Amino acid sequence: xxxxxxxxxxxxxxxxxxxxxxxxxxxxxxxxxxxxxxxxxxxxxxxxxxxxxxxxxxxxxxxxxxxxxxxxxxxxxxxxxxxxxxxxxxxxxxxxxxxxxxxxxxxxxxxxxxxxxxxxxxxxxxxxxxxxxxxxxxxxxxxxxxxxxxxxxxxxxxxxxxxxxxxxxxxxxxxxxxxxxxxxxxxxxxxxxxxxxxxxxxxxxxxxxxxxxxxxxxxxxxxxxxxxxxxxxxxxxxxxxxxxxxxxxxxxxxxxxxxxxxxxxxxxxxxxxxxxxxxxxxxxxxxxxxxxxxxxxxxxxxxxxxxxxxxxxxxxxxxxxxxxxxxxxxxxxxxxxxxxxxxxxxxxxxxxxxxxxxxxxxxxxxxxxxxxxxxxxxxxxxxxxxxxxxxxxxxxxxxxxxxxxxxxxxxxxxxxxxxxxxxxxxxxxxxxxxxxxxxxxxxx
Numbered sequence: 001x002x003x004x005x006x007x008x009x010x011x012x013x014x015x016x017x018x019x020x021x022x023x024x025x026x027x028x029x030x031x032x033x034x035x036x037x038x039x040x041x042x043x044x045x046x047x048x049x050x051x052x053x054x055x056x057x058x059x060x061x062x063x064x065x066x067x068x069x070x071x072x073x074x075x076x077x078x079x080x081x082x083x084x085x086x087x088x089x090x091x092x093x094x095x096x097x098x099x100x101x102x103x104x105x106x107x108x109x110x111x112x113x114x115x116x117x118x119x120x121x122x123x124x125x126x127x128x129x130x131x132x133x134x135x136x137x138x139x140x141x142x143x144x145x146x147x148x149x150x151x152x153x154x155x156x157x158x159x160x161x162x163x164x165x166x167x168x169x170x171x172x173x174x175x176x177x178x179x180x181x182x183x184x185x186x187x188x189x190x191x192x193x194x195x196x197x198x199x200x201x202x203x204x205x206x207x208x209x210x211x212x213x214x215x216x217x218x219x220x221x222x223x224x225x226x227x228x229x230x231x232x233x234x235x236x237x238x239x240x241x242x243x244x245x246x247x248x249x250x251x252x253x254x255x256x257x258x259x260x261x262x263x264x265x266x267x268x269x270x271x272x273x274x275x276x277x278x279x280x281x282x283x284x285x286x287x288x289x290x291x292x293x294x295x296x297x298x299x300x301x302x303x304x305x306x307x308x309x310x311x312x313x314x315x316x317x318x319x320x321x322x323x324x325x326x327x328x329x330x331x332x333x334x335x336x337x338x339x340x341x342x343x344x345x346x347x348x349x350x351x352x353x354x355x356x357x358x359x360x361x362x363x364x365x366x367x368x369x370x371x372x373x374x375x376x377x378x379x380x381x382x383x384x385x386x387x388x389x390x391x392x393x394x395x396x397x398x399x400x401x402x403x404x405x406x407x408x409x410x411x412x413x414x415x416x417x418x419x420x421x422x423x424x425x426x427x428x429x430x431x432x433x434x435x436x437x438x439x440x441x442x443x444x
Contacts, residue, residue, distance in 0.1 A: 035437035036367050040376035044437070048429045055422040056110075062394045063118075067413055072144055073121030074098070077413050081393040086411040088143040092157035095126040097416035099164025101423075103171040109423055119168050123177070126161060134187060137161060154200040155188040159225045162188075166233045178236060185230065189245060192222060211280050216271035223252040224292035231299055250299065253292050254311075262338050263318045265289035283338040287331065287351035290319045294358035301365060306443040313362050313371075320355055320374050328403050330381045331355065345402040349386050349414060352378045353421035360428045367439045 039047060066083045067075050069090075075098040079085045102119040106112070128145055131137050139152040152158075162184040169177035192198060200219050202211060227249035230242045256273040257265050267288060268281045276282050293316045300309035323331045331351050334344040355378045362371035384390075385404035386397045397404060398414055431440070 036363060036432055036439065037437055039363065039372045042376065044429050044433055048426060048433075051422050051426050051429070055419060055426070058389075058394050059419050059422065062413065063415065067415060068118055069121075069125075069143065073123075073125035074143075075122065075415050076143065077415055078411050079413050080411050081388050081391070081395060081408060089148060090125070090141050090143065090145075092126065092129075092137045092139055092141070092152065093160050094415055095122050096157070096160030096162070096164040098122055099126070100160075100167045101416060101419045103164065103167035104423060105419070106171045107167065108427060116171055119164075119171060123165065123168055123172075126164075134190070136188075136191065154198075154219075155192055155222060156200075156225070158184050158188045159222075159229055163225075163229045163232065166229070166236065170236060175237075178233065181229070181233060182239070182242065185226065185233075185242065185245065188226070211278075213268060213281060214270055214276060214278075217276070217281075218252065218257070218269040218271060218273055220253065220257045220265055220267045220286070220292065221288045223249045223257070224288055224295060227253060227292070227299075228295045231295065250296060254296060258315075259283075259338075263315065264322065264335070264338065265292075265319075279337060283335075285335040285338065287319075287323065287333050287348070287354065290316060290323070290331075290351060290358060291354035293319070294354065294361050297358065297361050301361075301440075301442055304442055309365065309443065313366070313368070316355075316358050316362070317370055317374070320359075320378075323351075324377075325402065330385060330404065331378070347386075347400050347402060347404055349382070349396050349398050350417035352382050352386070353417045356382075356421050357424050360425050364428050364432055365440045365442055 036044065038044065063075075066079050066085075067077055069076055069088075074090045075094045076085060076088045076090060077094045078087050078089065099119045099122045102115045102122075106115040106119065125145060129138055129141055129147060131151060136151040136153075136155065137157040138147040138150070139157055140148040142148060162181040165177040165184075166181040169175050169181070196216055198216050199213060200217070200222070202213065227246055230246040230249070233239070233242060234246065252273070253265075257267070257269060259266050264285045265288065266275070266282070267284050267286045268276055270276055293312045297309055297312045297316075300306075300312060320331070323333075323335070325332055325347075330347045332343050333346055333348045333351055336342045336344060356375060359371040359375040359378070362368050363375065382396065386400070388395045388397065388406075391406050391408075395413055396418055397406070398410070398412055400407065400410075432438075435441075
C-alpha cells in the first residue's frame, strides 16, 4: 500500500499524532541543555517510576503466571492475553532471549536469585537440544524438549542462544558459557559466509507471494544482532578474533547496507553487497535500521567517537521521521519499495521499544530536543495504543494492524524487546540522575 511522500531528511513531521502535538523544535538544529530535568513535560522521576512499574508490576508477574515453565525450564510464549496457551511449544529464539533478559536483570537491576534460577533452567533446557557440530539450532521444541521439524533456516536462533549464554556466564559465574557463545559465533559466521544455499525467512506479503531471496543474500538484521552479541561479549573478555568480526559487522551495517540516495537502510543485499535487482528486495527497508543504530551508538560511546555517534543519531532521526504514520500514529515496520512509496501497514511493539532505547541514548549523551520529542511520542503511542491494560489485561500488543486494533485471540507474549527497553531505559535514567541532570560529558 502507498502512504505519504517522504519529507526531506532534515524536516519534521508537522502533524498531530498519538496525542502529542508537533514540536517546532524539530525544524531547528538541536542544542544540548545544561540539565535534563524532564522529557516533554514528564519528570525523570515520574518516568523512572512508570518504567519500573511496567517491569516489576506487569512484565515479571506476567512471565511468572503464564510463560515460565517451572517444571521443564524455559518459556512458553504462545499464550493469549487471558493466559490461555494455544500450545506449550518452545522456540529457540525465545529461550535465548529469555535467558538474556533474566540474566541481565540479575546482573544489573535486581539480584533476586529467582531471576537467576529462571535463566539457569532455560539454559539447561536449551543446551540439551544442542545441534550437531556445524549445523544450526532447531527452531522449535515441545515443552519437554523434543525437536519439532528440522533446524532453523537462518542464524537468528543461534545468535539468541549465544546472547543468552554470554550474559548468563556472568550472572552464574560460569565462564564456559562465554566460550560456548564464541563457538556459536564462529559457526554462524562460517555458515553465513560459505553456505551457497543460505536463505533467511521472509515474512509478510512477500512470503505470501512466494518471493525468494538470491542465494547467500546479506541481511541487515544478521549483521546488527551479531554486532550486538559480540559487543557484549567483549565487555566481559577481550578477544581479537571477535573484535575483527565485530568491526566487519559494523562496516556492513553502517556502510554496505546504507543507501545514501534516500538515507535509509536496505535490509537485503546480494552476497557481494551489490543491490538486488528484484525490486521486491532492492529497496526493502525494515525497522532493523532503527534498532541497529543504538547498538552502534553504544560502541561510539565506549570509544568516545563523537563523529560516529552523531552519524548514528542523525540517521536514527531520519528513520523515525520517515517511518512515522501521520494519520494513526506509531511507526510502520516495513517499507517495501522506496521509489513507489509502498508500505506494509502493520505496526509492531518491538520497533517502538528500539526507538525508545535509541532516543534515550541520544538524550543521555547530548540532551537533543528532537530525541526528547520522539521518545515522548513513541512512549505515548505504546501507552495509548499497545498497552493491554487499556482492555483489562496485562502485557502489550506485539503485531497489530495499522489502527492497533485489539485482537483477544493473538497468541504470543513478548519476553524480550519490551523488558530490554525497560531495563536499558531505567539504567540510562539512573545515570542521568546521578549526573544531576547533566548530559554524560563523554564527548567533552
